[in-house]
Amino acid sequence: MTTGPSYERVYNRLKAAVPNWSQLLKMDLTVLKALIGDAGLANQKAPRMVAIANQLARDFGEVTLEPLQRMTDRDAETFLTTLPGVGLKTAKCVLMYSLGRELLPVDTHVARVSRRLMLVGDAPSRLFVANLEPAVPPDCRYDYHVNVLQHGRELCRPMRPKCPECPLWALCPSAGYSQRQSNAG
Template structure:
């Protein structure tokens, strides 16, 4: 079921152009993901299984923008403690919301986005609930989410994947870094173009586990500073790993 046409800007008709794509061979991608899965096991036993309602997950994800998980969760928990329902949040002043979510950073901006999102959701659905999106097709759901204030491709993808059980492959700093270093994408490739192509190349049934695996790999081995290529199981399949091994 598609959503109200008037609320959706058809992002699917203007898919981001891929920038400087590298060696994005589906077989190579699958092999790398298989090996990384043998290390982190997030496809077989995912450590994240969100039971949050879609609107809850959306607001939590907005709070996560430009901060870490700890600050995000602190802000979210304080917001819900002070304002137990989304109706309470909607009735609050923006400055009061900003004070409640201060630990998440850029709180004035995020408070404005949260308020605007809640207003839009109520206008469209007549209630502060996004459960109806579960009945939509994933393209319409994505387009609706991306049309909300402050919601870009990554935020929308997180809600689709974790809260709506729909195909999506969010690209954070870890997924982006690992993908570029392996050689799937040129260093200049944007996160948005990486996301669009990985969603095409990686089968939907692998999206959740592969996404989590790449994050763990980026945090623990393929770190931003001093990556541990010597102990990386895909080093001989990785452009950066091969260069390091040959140096």
């Protein structure tokens, strides 16, 4: 996981060194790994970044996401998930953050908080993710994602959630569950 401050620092360093994404096509992997190293997993991410740049150049004639603007959400997601190391969550993040699409990326924090709030029941993971996006109005998805992600990191943590500090305490069907479990044992 890359935290917000780490992401910003690494992204700014990368953009200063690589102002045009096409430069990734000829960049030495050792240099790229050093640029992104403190974001974590540089040995995996750097080769994927170069592979993605190469695929974009092959498919679009240059290293750009511009052609995705003309695609439907579904087609853009499908294309992005063909890129090395890009799953559905990452594809939705790219589409939401970079292209302004009203989609809902679901990471572990968003899934955990949404499950605890019982927004779409207790469906299996794949079905849960598919049902969550339609449950959040399109114009609220960006804010929901950003705020619930932060809420999941700070308060609604996987172990020992801080239920008494939670502003959703009175509304949450799962509020106090961890305290009830520890008192029962």
